[in-house]
Amino acid sequence: MTLQHDALPRSVGRIRATLDRGGSVYGTGFLVTPTRVLTCAHCLRGPAEEKAAQGSISFTQARDASEVPFQVVFERFDPDVGLDIAVLELARQVEGTACLPLSGEDLAERPDWRSFGHPLSIERAPLWLGGTVDGSIARRAAGTDGWLLSLHVNGDPAPLEGLSGAPVLTERGVVGLVSHQLYRRVVPDGGGKPSVSPAFAKAFAVPTRLLQSIPSFLRSIAGSSRVFLAYRRKEPEATFVAELQRALQGAGHEAFVDLDIKVGEDWAQRIQTTLERADVFVPVLTPESLESQMLLQEVRIAYARWRQTGRPLLLPVRDPALEALPFEFDTYLGRLQYAPWRGEQDTPSAVRAIMAAIGHQAVEPSAPQAPAAPPSLPKADFQRIRMSAGALPPGDLFYLERPVDADAYDRMGSETFVLTMLSPSGFGKTSLALRLRQRCEDEGRPVLLINFRSFGRLPKDDGENRGYVTFLNDLARVFCKGLKLPLPTQPLESPMDFEEVLMMALEDMPRLVLILDGVDRVIERPYAEEFFSSIRSWIDAVHLSCSFVLCIATEPSDLMTDIARSPFNIDKGPIELDTFAPGDIAIVAERAGFRLGAAQVDLLHQATGGHPALTRQALAYVLAPGKGKPSAPPTSAEIRDRVAFLHEQCGSLTGPFSMSLKALLSRIGSIPPQLPDQPKLVSVMRKIVHNRTLSPAEARAAAALVTLGLVRAEGRPAPRFVALNLAYAQFFGALT
Incomplete structure (x- = not known):
């Protein structure tokens, strides 16, 4: 494999x-x-x-x-x-x-x-x-x-x-x-x-x-494996899976198929639990099975688990007639070597191939084998990766599925749901929100995405709560315009008025999904807690006919003092988007048409810390056309030299990240303190980089740096803050 x-x-x-x-x-x-x-x-x-x-x-x-x-x-x-x-x-x-x-x-x-x-x-x-x-x-x-x-x-x-x-x-x-x-x-x-x-x-x-x-x-390294068999519950796949299950059990392995679920058991929970315990995942891919949403969901869960833990081992069985897989299947399984199976005539050889792979997870057979050819690379597309800044629309080649994607799609399977997505800025919340909107549209489900970052300057409060009322009217206009509904005949005067607007919309649009991206931006206004509490009230009022997706960059505990009224801890709590692993950087580079060496990937990961947006910016620099050859890809020597230069100068104002670093400094320098005793964020960042002890006030301010994606918190309940990557450590460490 x-x-x-x-x-x-x-x-x-x-x-x-x-x-x-x-x-x-x-x-x-x-x-x-x-x-x-x-x-x-x-x-x-x-x-x-x-x-x-x-x-x-x-x-x-x-x-x-x-x-x-x-x-x-x-x-x-x-x-x-x-x-x-x-x-x-x-x-x-x-x-x-x-x-x-x-x-x-x-x-x-x-x-x-x-x-x-x-x-x-x-x-x-x-x-x-x-x-x-x-x-x-x-x-x-x-x-x-x-x-x-x-x-x-x-x-x-x-x-x-x-x-x-x-x-x-x-x-x-x-x-x-x-x-x-x-x-x-x-x-x-x-x-x-x-x-x-x-x-x-x-x-x-x-x-x-x-x-x-x-x-x-x-x-000394042998042992039985727990094998999950995922397939379409029809012939001829069912007979093949039954044969494979008998062979696995005869060799001492534990083989699971969903026929083993007892009457009265929670099917979805049993599947989830079994996949989390599985050592091996064997999906059977045929033209017919690729239409199964149940199989796709099992593949999502297995792939997400593998990305988190390295298990289960993914061993696809695939009809060779499938020249290409649908996009999502291809994302998860398209790069893997598979056991070919066309039908009954291939059952003995496919069973032997899977048994050999499982029985020799530690040692493959020593008989001469043709090495698996590395997947062919697409034509180099350095201009495309240069344009992949910001949110990536559905279908974008440089969007990388992560474990939280499968979790988000899983929660959307309910009739109604409340989903909170948490991650620092630039980690892909909006890109995932766009895919959730696309999923709703594909399923014929009414959906509206409201991006609070597009509101411009939020209304200030004049002491009589008029700022909040103005904000609610702005929100109602965006809501009605997005759903092509008539505007309210009278100005809104309270959160209850917006609740009436929402309930009227649901009369014509049951199962509406409302995606609120960047909703925690309101934290800079005095009416923030009242607004978050209002969202909770709206959820409670319409939870049987409306779903909510809340995208935030701030820890929920920092958004509200009254946790009982928080909308961000409903259901299973937030899903968190993480940084890219080194392997993710290699995959994005391959999608641009380049195969980087392991040492190069490691240096890029050190420089960016796996920050998704910064990673794409780094690859845009490294993989740009060769010098004096605007239409030609860079040579191996040019890529090697650029990676070394980027790693050395990633935090310099003369390096590849100079514009981003200047913009970042300007941004955090302009953020006003939320509390009277809160120090400036730049000074807190410098103390973190130099590994100095933070005062209680500085530790509270460091939470804003986590929100911005500049640092990460290690350990709880008293976290230690460290710079996310080498670029930020170099840049802020050199400031005076």
């Missing part, structure tokens, strides 16, 4: 093992099952070959980055035959991690590989690496080979200490482990006793294919 890029950082951990005689040794390891880690055996031994008494591992890029104890369940340390491996059993599963498949490929035939791990000389992790294969080294005692590698970071020699156990990757999975640094004998000029010197950034890698001949190793 094709390796899923954005699962990689969550797969690798830093190992710390404590020796019997005191002291610690360090290394790198990676998950091959949810609780089993593969590493090098010597990472658990001291200089005198003493074994570690205990140890722990930390997955620094997962949501849970705490130290997790482990015990050794398999170890083989025999340098003479090229074996240096160990399997660790974690004390618990770690939230937000992912598993890597092992491949039996010969790396000598695949020079396009990469690695990443936790070198001791660099605190942040993981560190992405590339390099070259310099040949193989024969271990003649066993007739096996290992690989000689040169590891580099952005072209510079990599620090090797601590990288033992790091995976060596191709697009199909892990083909080897970085084992140890190589040494060469040096004879002094004029003779004398030879000395031993480290080879220049050379490492020996243990091939994964050697492990397949060790039954005890295979048993």
